[in-house]
Amino acid sequence: MEFRALGRSGLKISEITYGNWITHGSQVEEDAAQACVRAALDAGITTFDTADVYAAGRAEEVLGRALAGQRRESVEIFTKVFWPSGGSGPNDRGLSRKHIHEGVNASLRRLGTDYVDLYQAHRFDHSTPLEETMEAFADVVRAGKALYIGVSxxxxxxxxxxxxxxxxxxxxxxxxxxxxxxxxRVIESDVVPACEEAGVSQIVWSPIAQGMLTGKYLPGQAPPAGSRATDNNGGAGIIRRWLDDDDLLERVQRLRPLAEQAGLTLAQLAVAWVLQNPNVAAAIIGASRPEQVAENVKAAGVTLEPHLMKAIDEILGDKVERDPSVTATRSPVFD
Structure with missing residues (x-):
């Protein structure tokens, strides 16, 4: 495992980070989730990312139990706040002082820890003054409940x-x-330069596009049984938008020889690709089986040659989404 500094800080995190969105508390049983966390630890992963909204808080609980008994100082635990994680009242969402303070206390209780290493704003809150949000995060840090703060x-x-x-x-x-x-690649032209100026790193999610970049989905064919695209509890609605484009799926298959040239699987190539960006500190991987963790961590420390990166760009061509304005649509405006 390789480790990178997170932003302009002294915090080192594993460049392959384990995340439990979709899987823990919903898609897989707890025994399988625990096995995946053990596989991550065995592979040298020290950084674990979750959020209070994942499975309405159950994902944090599962992760907390899975990490129980580990030396707390030897792992980095990240979580997030913004979306409702149980309640439905007007103050059960967003980044108000009330929701942030109640959110961090609930997350710590579910995770079974006194502090998180990184507490993140899961989206931007258009309904709360930014000054209030940042002052509340500062209070969380000064209270020792989080060491660093981040955004998403x-x-x-x-x-x-x-x-x-x-x-x-x-x-x-x-x-x-x-x-x-x-x-x-919507962050490349706008967000990444702003973050480089500020000393902020990217911790990127979905480096394998929810499994689409593994090559298991073939043009003109139904998704394989048991795959994420067939599991409505496992993100089928998210990946389905890509599976109707046979041209795109065909281009993914054309990446396979490039992966083989690098001695990688398609999934490993996808993870290694995001790690070539110097502003990326870590790629978040998820798993429903320990073998998936063991495969994906092999992307750590891989350097892709410039000619390989160019060949990837030539194959994907106009299928790449680069519009930076897309990011602004990710944060809802509450009434």
Whole structure:
């Protein structure tokens, strides 16, 4: 396993990070979830990412139990706040002082820990003054409940504004967690330069596009039985949008010889690809079976040659989404 500094901080995290969105508390049974966490630890992964909204809090509980008995100082635990995680009242969402303080206390209880290493704003809150949000995060850090703060799916302008306030409040905002993979590069032209200026790293989710980049989905064929595309509890609605494009699926198959040339599987190539971006500190992988963890961690420490990166671009061509304005649509505007 390789380790990278998170933002302009002294915190080192494993460049392959284990995340339990979709899987823990919903898609897989707890025994399987625990086995996946053990496989991650055995592979050298020290960084674990979750959120209070995943499976309405159950994902945090499962992760907390899975990490129980580990030396707390030897792992990095990340979680997030924004979406409702149980209640349905007007204050059960967003980034108000009330929701942040209640959210972090609930997350710590579910995770069975006194603090998280990174506490993240899961989206930008258009309904709450940014000053209130950042002051509440500063209070969380000063109370020792989080060591660092981060954001997820914020635009370049939002990151700049949040980082400026964090500097005034003298709290470390060091990360952004966006979707980023070979065909989804909306952060490259706008968000990444803003983060480089601010000393903020990317912790990217969906590097394998929910399994689409594994090559298991073939043009003109039904999804394999037991795959994520057939599991309505496992993100089928998310991946389905890509599976109707036979041209795209055919181009993914054309990546296979490039992966073999690098001595990698398609999944490993996908994870290694996002790690070539110097602003990316970690790629988040999920798993429903321990073998998936063992496969994906082999992307750690891989350097892809420039000619290989160019060949990937030539194959994917106009299928790549680069529009930076897409990020702004990720954060809802509440009434």
């Amino acid at each position: 799916e914020w635009t370049a302008e939002q990151i700049r504004a949040g980082h400026a306030l964090a500097r005034e409040l003298r709290v470390p905002l060091i990360s952004n967690q966006p979707e980023y993979w070979m065909l989804w």
